[in-house]
Amino acid sequence: xxxxxxxxxxxxxxxxxxxxxxxxxxxxxxxxxxxxxxxxxxxxxxxxxxxxxxxxxxxxxxxxxxxxxxxxxxxxxxxxxxxxxxxxxxxxxxxxxxxxxxxxxxxxxxxxxxxxxxxxxxxxxxxxxxxxxxxxxxxxxxxxxxxxxxxxxxxxxxxxxxxx
Amino acid sequence: xxxxxxxxxxxxxxxxxxxxxxxxxxxxxxxxxxxxxxxxxxxxxxxxxxxxxxxxxxxxxxxxxxxxxxxxxxxxxxxxxxxxxxxxxxxxxxxxxxxxxxxxxxxxxxxxxxxxxxxxxxxxxxxxxxxxxxxxxxxxxxxxxxxxxxxxxxxxxxxxxxxxxxxxxxxxxxxxxxxxxxxxxxxxxxxxxxxxxxxxxxxxxxxxxxxxxxxxxxxxxxxxxxxxxxxxxxxxxxxxxxxxxxxxxxxxxxxxxxxxxxxxxxxxxxxxxxxxxxxxxxxxxxxxxxx
Ligand SMILES: Cc1cc2nc3c(=O)[nH]c(=O)nc-3n(C[C@H](O)[C@H](O)[C@H](O)COP(=O)(O)OP(=O)(O)OC[C@H]3O[C@@H](n4cnc5c(N)ncnc54)[C@H](O)[C@@H]3O)c2cc1C
Ligand code: FES
Ligand code: FES
Numbered sequence: 001x002x003x004x005x006x007x008x009x010x011x012x013x014x015x016x017x018x019x020x021x022x023x024x025x026x027x028x029x030x031x032x033x034x035x036x037x038x039x040x041x042x043x044x045x046x047x048x049x050x051x052x053x054x055x056x057x058x059x060x061x062x063x064x065x066x067x068x069x070x071x072x073x074x075x076x077x078x079x080x081x082x083x084x085x086x087x088x089x090x091x092x093x094x095x096x097x098x099x100x101x102x103x104x105x106x107x108x109x110x111x112x113x114x115x116x117x118x119x120x121x122x123x124x125x126x127x128x129x130x131x132x133x134x135x136x137x138x139x140x141x142x143x144x145x146x147x148x149x150x151x152x153x154x155x156x157x158x159x160x161x162x163x164x
Numbered sequence: 165x166x167x168x169x170x171x172x173x174x175x176x177x178x179x180x181x182x183x184x185x186x187x188x189x190x191x192x193x194x195x196x197x198x199x200x201x202x203x204x205x206x207x208x209x210x211x212x213x214x215x216x217x218x219x220x221x222x223x224x225x226x227x228x229x230x231x232x233x234x235x236x237x238x239x240x241x242x243x244x245x246x247x248x249x250x251x252x253x254x255x256x257x258x259x260x261x262x263x264x265x266x267x268x269x270x271x272x273x274x275x276x277x278x279x280x281x282x283x284x285x286x287x288x289x290x291x292x293x294x295x296x297x298x299x300x301x302x303x304x305x306x307x308x309x310x311x312x313x314x315x316x317x318x319x320x321x322x323x324x325x326x327x328x329x330x331x332x333x334x335x336x337x338x339x340x341x342x343x344x345x346x347x348x349x350x351x352x353x354x355x356x357x358x359x360x361x362x363x364x365x366x367x368x369x370x371x372x373x374x375x376x377x378x379x380x381x382x383x384x385x386x387x388x389x390x391x392x393x394x395x396x397x398x399x400x401x402x403x404x405x406x407x408x409x410x411x412x413x414x415x416x417x418x419x420x421x422x423x424x425x426x427x428x429x430x431x432x433x434x435x436x437x438x439x440x441x442x443x444x445x446x447x448x449x450x451x452x453x454x455x
Binding site (some may be wrong): 002005044045046049059061063064065066067133134156 | 166167168171172174198199203205206207215217219243268269273354355441
């Protein structure tokens, strides 16, 4: 039996102190220890992208990260996007353009696209498709997802904020 | 929770990692980006007793411009190397190869050293280290050595690195002045491991004849392989599509692929030849543009 370790992790601006087994994946820590169930888990092998979160602003697979490795980093999950229940422009674009059906893949896509649009605020459709290639969706055929990302980029530009 | 349990140690430097490896012996493993190791642990294909995390050492990502090439610290993430201006200027083929690894979310954690030590024969960076005559700086708690890439890869996911050794940095040598490069691979979907890949570098002399040729294939044998017979067929010759088509036939000398769930061995051989022709053609046009 391996001893539990104390961990202090900053998630969405809040510091959480817990005791965990070292093998706890960051995805499981977020879901089971913090009850932040917006981060979804599909494959646990890095392929589907549904568990994507931001670590120090960069999108990474939370299923291929141990929670202990994330100590000292700023973690952002899908729960960080809205402001008191008001959807962010990126979330709103997905809502308006039917960018989801069942919604399983959506949290990972939103976190990937948040980072992508920051890095490339005026992407064309090909660049968006390429950027979406690390997130699998079983429902939508991607067309509406691409439309949503286009709309999010346009909304950010017309409102004069590069913030997605 | 899928992985088996382990004890976790966070190294503060690569020297510290060597000490921790010595203290914990054969049951300890280095954890870098975790993009191969944690996946293997989630499948329980790997069950290390001790993990030594080098992803949180002080200044993990370091890239230095040296006279004969570019030195990359093993813990540098693939994403940082891919966007680094020195890498893009001096080793454009390496920058291009990095873009082919998985997806950006995975390159944000996966490291240059981790990919090389992992030694998947279908992966890009082991092939790049053969193409660019890389030298590996290797260290244990008691010893240091420099090893050439051609001595490093032994077989499928197996290298000459001993269990107490850490890969510290990789020196990728800059190709000759006025050379050009080509890199082509075939994968099922964007971001998948390549089924087959081929990379080439060509330089021309003043008379337009091939003065330097380097061809490396990946995904076609148990390690990445240099196709020296193809290179020999090019040296001293005037480059043309016909010459490339003839020379590329010699890839069959190094293709030692078995059929698998993805494709047959015959397919791999044919594609290796076609991709080599394309890589050579790109290398030639870039070499012509450079001279
Ligand atoms: C969905 C998916 C798709 C992928 N597609 C590709 C692809 O197309 N091409 C490709 O090349 N790769 C691909 N990969 C693998 C990815 O590139 C990994 O990042 C890389 O293979 C391992 O690097 P890492 O830093 O994550 O190493 P880890 O997973 O942490 O370690 C890998 C191995 O190397 C050892 N190790 C790591 N660093 C050192 C060191 N400095 N010294 C000694 N030992 C060390 C570890 O002990 C372990 O055995 C893919 C991965 C996923 C999940
Ligand atoms: S659950 Fe992490 S990538 Fe699929
Ligand atoms: S909306 Fe159902 S998986 Fe994408």
